[in-house]
Amino acid sequence: MKDLIINTINERMDEFFKLSSWLYEHPELGEKEFEAAALLSGFFEAEGFEVLRGIYGFETAFQASCGGQKEGPHIALFCEYDALPQIGHGCGHNLISAMSVGAAVGLKKILEKIGGTITVFGTPAEETNGIKGILAEKGAFEGMTAAMMAHPNVITEESGESLALTALKFEFFGKAAHAAAMPEKGINALDAVILLFNGVNALRQHVPSDVRIHGIITDGGVAPNIVPDYGAARFYLRSKDKDTLASVIEKVKRCAEGAEAMTGASCRISRFENTYDNLRTNRSLSGLFTANLKALGEKEIHKASEGIGSIDIGNVSHVVPVIHPWIGVGKGELVIHTKEFADCTVTEQGRETLFKGACALAMTAYDVITSEEEQKRIREEFMRSETSE
DSSP states (O other), X not given: OHHHHHHHHHHTHXXXXXXXXXXXXXXXXXXXXXXXXXXXXXXXXXXXXXXXXXXXXXXXXXXXXXXXXXXXXXXXXXXXXXXXXXTBSTTOHHHHHHHHHHHHXXXXXHHHHHOOEEEEEEOOOTTTTOHHHHHHHTTTTTTOSEEEOOXXXXXXXXXXXXXXXXXXXXXXXXXXXXXXXXGGGOBOXXXXXXXXXXXHHHHGGGSOTTOEEEEEEEEOOSOTTBOOSEEEEXXXXXXXXXXXXXXXXXXXXXXXXXXXHHHOOEEEEEESSOOBOOOBBOHHHHHHHHHHHHHTTOOOOBXXXXXXXXXXXXXXXXXXXXXXXXXXXXXXXXXXXXXXXXXXXXXXXXXXXXXXXXXXXHHHHHHHHHOHHHHHHHHHHHHHHHHHO
């Protein structure tokens, strides 16, 4: 049966690679991926999937489902299709979409025989607003057996960890005055922003080593001879787990309170993007994927490296068993989130990555759907991870 999956995907690789290349040539930013969402959802509709567009209030989100007549496990796959500003698909989301499309087409061929259901979620804005997290909150993945996606990378790695992330905006409100004639009448909001940065820098030596705090100043005044009455900064705060992150958030907020006290400015704190949870890889599910990748001829699969970034499938991993493995494009000198990486996705190496990822995803879904023993192992591991937090 796995040979049938592989052959089906191989026979249609020209279509899948063409889809990936089209996404590469037409990059769209998060929640503005109108053409990409239309292309992908239209493809699934033409393949006989039941398609819902604009799901959960997001215009560029969709889901495409297909099931056999026999009931069975429900597997989720993901398409990502938002690009990076000025770079395009430097994170390889065009390949991610094509891999999930290929996997879904390969699985559809056999669902009537093995039963079960697959649903492909089109999830916009992974780089910014993390729509998967909102879908998870709204119950999109309730009752599903497992959720999977594969991500292109410099090297091939097993699914591992990611950092929880909160995006905070700090706005300071002061009082304008002539900076030379009457500075004593002003309250400098920019000074408050700078003091916040100084406080955060002093805080760094008193947080765990996995914590990351990085920010930018977005507003700092309009002219040197006017005391700035408004200043603003945006920060990403990250940690391996949500509890540690919550503690760090409170410490950074106290830095802002200190800046208020020292300058007389008032501060307003808000979230400018959605929160990302840490990724909890289901090792049982990951083992199946790794075995299938090896069966496809992948010789060098690295153990999961320490998570240093943040991904919105982390939120999904707190609701259902999840894997997020990395498939190497075979160029060790590449750096992800660059134009060079984006260009590599449309080479023969990118095509090979697409094929391996699509086949391994579909083969792993097949393993789960057809084995009650594997379903039990995956479910029990997930329950243990729930109680350990």
